[in-house]
Amino acid sequence: MSTSGLRGRPAASGRAAADRSARADRSRTFPPLPPRSGARGLFAESWWGSAWLDALETTALDSARLARGRTYARDGHVDTINVTPGRIIATVRGSRPRPYSAEIRLRTLSDQEWETLLGAIAADPGRLAALLAKKLPSALAEGDVRLLPGPGDLVPRCSCPDHGRPCKHAAALCFQVARLLDTDPFVLLLMRGRGERELLDELSRRNATHTARESRTGSPGPEAPATGGPTAAAPPAPRGVPARDALADRLRPPLPPPPPLPDHPGRPPALPDADGLPFDPAALEFLAADAAARAHACVSAARTPAPGGERAPLRGPFPELPPWDDAIRLAATAHPTAGLTAATRALFRDLAAATGRTATDVARSVAAWRQGGPEGLALLDTTWNPPAGDFDRARSALIAADLPALRPRHNHLTDPERGIQLRFGHDHRWYPYESEPGAEDWWPTGPADPDPVGALTTLLAR
Structure with missing residues (x-):
């Protein structure tokens, strides 16, 4: 079998990998x-x-x-x-x-402008040193x-x-x-x-090329004397660290502590449009956001000490959700703060078609999940009768704070004329809802609050 057709593949593969890294x-x-x-x-x-x-x-x-x-x-x-x-x-x-x-x-x-700019940085090591120190030299920023x-x-x-x-x-x-x-x-x-990475790689390549050229020609570097005979130039100083020293056994310092856990999982980078790509960018962003949310939940669980002082086992954030609940979780995770953009509308339509619901049902359920996760979603469609205690004391606390008196029914406190409502969850938090006055079209509004006065004050301030 002839191998002539395979000779160009390693280089092509390397270029493809470099292109992916640059992107x-x-x-x-x-x-x-x-x-x-x-x-x-x-x-x-x-x-x-x-x-x-x-x-x-x-x-x-x-x-x-x-x-x-x-x-x-x-x-x-x-x-x-x-x-x-x-x-x-x-x-x-x-x-x-x-x-x-x-x-x-x-x-x-343009490519020509980048060539000029990279040449200006490579010609003056001080400019590169300033960039690495996260400073922008004025001579570079306002140059050619x-x-x-x-x-x-x-x-x-x-x-x-x-x-x-x-x-x-x-x-x-x-x-x-x-x-x-x-x-x-x-x-x-x-x-x-x-x-940043491709710029530093290119500057490193230029510096290596310049050093190799000096070694071949024997021309003095910047520190060599400008005058003198053949013995005036000192031999070049060794560069780097010998391998035997780098690999030798020695006492190494302890690893640094892990970085602090962020409050929220990160967002995947924006991907280009689907034209010419072998995958659906929206679906990939969707899955990446879900993976980030699961990883964040696992790390958070691993850092939370159990009652006996041990770390909690690593596990998924919501391992046994019904299909509908998990679909809403995915939608809320993929777009945690976005409004009804073209991407979210398309996502809600797809979920509605797959589950036999309407796009409005999906949007309302996503808002409930963002408000309180599984408990927020459960309160959207189900009611329960709280035992005597916090729920009964809430009306007195609202009246004492000079806030509107709300009518109780099941776990809801409602003022239909104003279109405001608080729902009491099993987690002893109050979930604010709002509707058009006189209508029964309730939407989750704002985060849950353990204090009914705080929840209603935030709702009235909207």
């Missing part, structure tokens, strides 16, 4: 940044973060929208941020229950290839009905991106088209 490196997802309570004055701390905001503020048509966006960012209304070449997206929670999808677009650099955006370079978009440029949601996203740039200027380089 993965060109998408970064950042969890929601914490609120900046009481923060005033300059929003960005670095000069390049301030320059980013200057590009936004110099082209904004309404300073009031900017101020509102700054407040949204400071108060933590911007959820998970995804950065890819030329595009930044995030959901931003406004005054309505469902968040909006905000987006900022920025032109990526301009990295920072100028007036009009940032193109905001948002799913909200406000056509301002930018609206407050897109402005809030811009302010939060400035905070990301403060801590990591490689985010700016990713916006311009290339990821």
